[in-house]
Amino acid sequence: xxxxxxxxxxxxxxxxxxxxxxxxxxxxxxxxxxxxxxxxxxxxxxxxxxxxxxxxxxxxxxxxxxxxxxxxxxxxxxxxxxxxxxxxxxxxxxxxxxxxxxxxxxxxxxxxxxxxxxxxxxxxxxxxxxxxxxxxxxxxxxxxxxxxxxxxxxxxxxxxxxxxxxxxxxxxxxxxxxxxxxxxxxxxxxxxxxxxxxxxxxxxxxxxxxxxxxxxxxxxxxxxxxxxxxxxxxxxxxxxxxxxxxxxxxxxxxxxxxxxxxxxxxxxxxxxxxxxx
Numbered sequence: 001x002x003x004x005x006x007x008x009x010x011x012x013x014x015x016x017x018x019x020x021x022x023x024x025x026x027x028x029x030x031x032x033x034x035x036x037x038x039x040x041x042x043x044x045x046x047x048x049x050x051x052x053x054x055x056x057x058x059x060x061x062x063x064x065x066x067x068x069x070x071x072x073x074x075x076x077x078x079x080x081x082x083x084x085x086x087x088x089x090x091x092x093x094x095x096x097x098x099x100x101x102x103x104x105x106x107x108x109x110x111x112x113x114x115x116x117x118x119x120x121x122x123x124x125x126x127x128x129x130x131x132x133x134x135x136x137x138x139x140x141x142x143x144x145x146x147x148x149x150x151x152x153x154x155x156x157x158x159x160x161x162x163x164x165x166x167x168x169x170x171x172x173x174x175x176x177x178x179x180x181x182x183x184x185x186x187x188x189x190x191x192x193x194x195x196x197x198x199x200x201x202x203x204x205x206x207x208x209x210x211x212x213x214x215x216x217x218x219x220x221x222x223x224x225x226x227x228x229x230x231x232x233x234x235x236x237x238x239x240x241x242x243x244x245x246x247x248x249x250x251x252x253x254x255x256x257x258x259x260x261x262x263x264x265x266x267x268x269x270x271x272x273x274x275x276x277x
Contacts, residue, residue: 002059005047006269007040007080008088008262009067011109011133013232014039015265016047021059023273026051028262036067044075062268064088083271085264086124090116091274092267093228096257102226103219106264107233109133111211115222125218130210132233139203143196151200152236158201165189182249183209204238212246212254219252229256230263 002021007014014036018026029047033039040063047053061080063071068082093104094116101117103125112127132148140146145154165188186206191198215227229243234256243254259266 003053003057004059004269004272005061006265007063008265008268009036009040009065011066014043015262016043017262017265017269019269028259036070040071060272062272064264064268083268086114087122088264088267090114090122091270092263093230095266095270096259096263097228099226101224102228103215103224104228104230105211105215107131107211107231113215113218128214130207135203135207143199154197154200155204155238158197160201160205162191162194162198163187163202208242216250216252225252227252227254229254230260232261234260
């Protein structure tokens with residue numbers, strides 16, 4: 001068996017995926033650790049053990065992500081090929097979506113955006129420091145909760161009307177180009193009676209709306225209606241509702257494909273097949 005492995009070493013997690021010689025995906029997985037080297041070896045060991053992959057089966061290891069710069073030695077004697085994170089994001093996004101062109105958004109600790117089009121180089125179009133790190137940092141100081149899953153669980157019963165100021169709160173008449181439920185100010189109407197649940201939902205909404213607006217501008221600039229959402233935050237409970245709402249509000253196609261949280265690792269692995277060509 002010939003296997004190509006892709007590893008994305010992020011700020012808080014390491015994701016790993018494999019492809020066989022026929023380009024069939026091997027179920028991806030991730031691990032968390034306090035430092036990138038520990039997480040890489042943990043992910044590699046777990047992945048090869050679970051999937052019964054011997055070292056001799058591995059043709060190439062492709063690594064990417066901010067933490068990959070700490071990986072300067074072979075993994076168990078196997079050389080690693082370092083590939084660009086933006087190339088990996090774009091390649092993985094197109095592969096998972098099945099599209100020929102789109103803005104690919106990577107929602108991790110921060111957020112990066114690229115324009116990817118088949119047959120053309122991936123281009124970085126911008127990003128923002130608003131992402132998962134923003135969510136956990138603000139939540140810790142605002143409501144004393146720092147784990148994403150706990151924030152997500154609280155937000156399930158949150159009420160945005162007790163937190164956010166909407167267009168309908170400011171005018172009795174419709175404004176051209178805006179819908180009544182469009183957010184005018186995140187946390188602009190925070191009630192003294194707002195609960196932790198309401199505040200958690202408000203934080204999630206602020207992070208997703210910020211990323212949605214920036215990706216909207218990028219999509220308009222690059223002439224595409226497709227906004228492919230990837231990264232850890234795209235698989236939380238509320239994500240699909242957010243993306244459906246943005247699609248309705250902004251007229252662009254926001255969606256997260258299957259394995260969206262592994263898109264960068266998948267893209268890194270797929271770049272090995274491009275090298276073959």
